Amino acid sequence: MYPADCKYTKNHEFVKPLGDGTALVGITNYAQEALGDVVFVQLPEVGAAFAAGDEFGTVESVKTVSECYLPTAGEVVEINGDLEAHPEFVNEDAYTKGWMLKIKLTGDLNPELLDAAAYEAHVASEAH
Amino acid sequence: MASAKKQTPLFDWHKANGGNIVEFGDYLMPVWYASARNEHLAVVCQAGLFDTSHMATIRVFGADAFDLLQWCFTRNLTACVGKDNAPLIDGKCVYGLFLDEHGHAIDDSLVYKIKDGEYMVEVNASMGGTVATHLAEQAKGRDVQVIDLTDQLGKIDIQGPASIKIMAKVLKNPEAVFDKLPYFSMKGHFDPASTLAGQVQLLDGTPLLLSRSGYTGEVGFELFVERIHTVKVWEAIMAAGQEFGLTPCGLAARDSLRAGAVLPLSHQDIGHWPCIHNPWPFALPFAPGGDAFTKTFLGSAALETTTDPSYTLTFVGHDLRKVDAHGARVFLKGEEIGTVLTCVTDMAIGRHEGRIYSIASPDKPAELAIKGLCCGFIKVKSQLQPGTAVEIKDGKRAIQVVIETDVRPDRTARKALKLFL
Incomplete structure (x- = not known):
């Protein structure tokens, strides 16, 4: 449920380094389950640069509108254009077809990110 | 600390079938199962099934039951049914409000006339005690009894265009049940001792009170059963509805459907302010022209003189x-x-x-x-x-x-x- 090749934030975003200095960013499976049906995803422009923790967009579900924060510093090189017509991809598979941004990493990965085991423990602690 | 929240008889079913459970008033209720969006669409296009057992039923009976409700309820019970403003007769129900002396909404409600001297009042979750106490206070000096049946009944709403075909599969004599059953009317009774109990029964004989109403804007029924029968009735309807796309629905779909049908949520869209100048003038007993009321009722003086x-x-x-x-x-x-x-x-x-x-x-x-x-x-x-x-x-x-x-x-x-x- 929490792929080992991703790193996670306590706010339930993931970053998946692709090995070429870029990474995919999105929200976790736990986040999409908690939100319910995702009906709209607002994403930044290609070229926008963010520091770790900056708000990069919003996810609107039937329940609420939530901000998304970039897990690690980077510049947006691509956005998932499919989400405009198919926001439900975030529900169907948050890590693959539900990815939101591809970023060019700025510097090292944010050292505060959690690995899959630590994130799973964080989710378990939030559920109680 | 353990949750002190209440569960309906269907709580275990909701949990076992993927319901996302949230606290709603005093209750733990499903907000959605797999998808609130699909649940909303199912009610508009096929049918949806709602656990509404958290709502409260109040029995009002006695020689002065009519007088009490005519004073406390905002509809004029002598002139509220259909385009012709006919009286509320046996087997009909009507939507309206209970107001306080300031004209503020205590709650909205359906009032059913079962027979002379016997009414059933359906109010929102956790409101059974409040409204029953209010009615009992107003009843002083009248020959009427008010009994709060909170948590004693199961209530299931089936809503959407396939509701009729689905209920036709689970009811005895569905043609007779559906005959002369206009919007805001009811048949049967949940109490097996009632003389009405034979009118509407599941195939196994379980008696239901079936009301042609609901709070989604779509065609369907509200079903009242003895609490012990709730799960059985729900499962029978779910099984019958599978071929028609019947979808269990949570509170989120109920909320979006009622808003789309221009219906208020009590304590959110109506509440602690004068209950007038809103999209629901039909809930008040306006005379033709809309300037005066056709009866005096609790809260009417405040509404007539409000400066809000x-x-x-x-x-x-x-x-x-x-x-x-x-x-x-x-x-x-x-x-x-x-x-x-x-x-x-x-x-x-x-x-x-x-x-x-x-x-x-x-x-x-x-x-x-x-x-x-x-x-x-x-x-x-x-x-x-x-x-x-x-x-x-x-x-x-x-x-x-x-x-x-x-x-x-x-x-x-x-x-x-x-x-x-």
Whole structure:
């Protein structure tokens, strides 16, 4: 449920380094389950640069509108254009077809990110 | 600390079937199962099943039951049924309000006339005690008894165009049940000792009180059963409905469906302010012309003399994006004019060339892709005409919406049952 090749934030975003200095960013499976049906995803422009923790967009579900924060510093090189017509991809598979941004990493990965085991423990602690 | 919240008889079913459970008033209820969006669409296009056992039923009976309700309830029970304003007779129910002396809403309600001297009052979750106490206080000196049946009954709502075919599979003598059963009427009884209990039964003989009503704007029924039968009735209907796409629905779909049907949520859209100047004038006993009431009732004097200038109005947005209604404000040409009461998305509607269509509209343009529109109610300090553009704004976003008189068109609630068989 929490792929080992991703790193996670306590706010339930993931970053998946692709090995070429870029990474995919999105929200976790736990986040999409908690939100319910995702009906709209607002994403930044290609070229926008963010520091770790900056708000990069919003996810609107039937329940609420939530901000998304970039897990690690980077510049947006691509956005998932499919989400405009198919926001439900975030529900169907948050890590693959539900990815939101591809970023060019700025510097090292944010050292505060959690690995899959630590994130799973964080989710378990939030559920109680 | 262990949760002190209450469970309906269907709680274990909801948990076992993927219900996302939330606290709602005193109860733990499913907010959605797999998808609130699909649940909303199922009710508009096929059918949905709702556990409404958290709602409260109150029995009001005795020689003066009519007098008590005629004083406390906002509908004129001698003139409230149908276009002709006929009296509330046996087997009919009517939607209205219980107000306090300030004209503020205590709760909204359906009042059923079972027979002379015997009424059933259906109110919202956790409101059984409040409304029963209120009625008992007002009853002093009258020959009437008020009994709060909170948590003693199971209640299941089946809503949507396939509801009739589905119920036809699970009822004894469905033709007789559906015959002469207009909107806001009922048959049968949940109490096996009632003389009405034989009118509506499951195939196994379980007696039901079946009411042709609901709070989604779509055709369907509200079913009242003895609490011990709730799970059995639910499972029988779910099994019968599988071939028709019957979908269990949570509170989120109920909320978006009722907003699309321009129905208020008690304590959110009506509440601690004079219950007048809103989209629900039919809940008050206005004489033709709408200036005077046809009876005196608890709260009527306050409504007749109110100086509260606020108006509650319906709005619809231009796409599905919404604001967080809690604390959201309303602006007209930059000037703040009020607050947002409800803001949800009706997933079954879309705009095309200035008109709103439902996914179920027979004349929906082929090129229109229905994605949903945000909608709800605002409370503002002056009357605005339909078509007026206003902005609603929460802490994060501002969206443009339009004052409307209706939201989801082509609703089925009032259509003849025979059209769905």
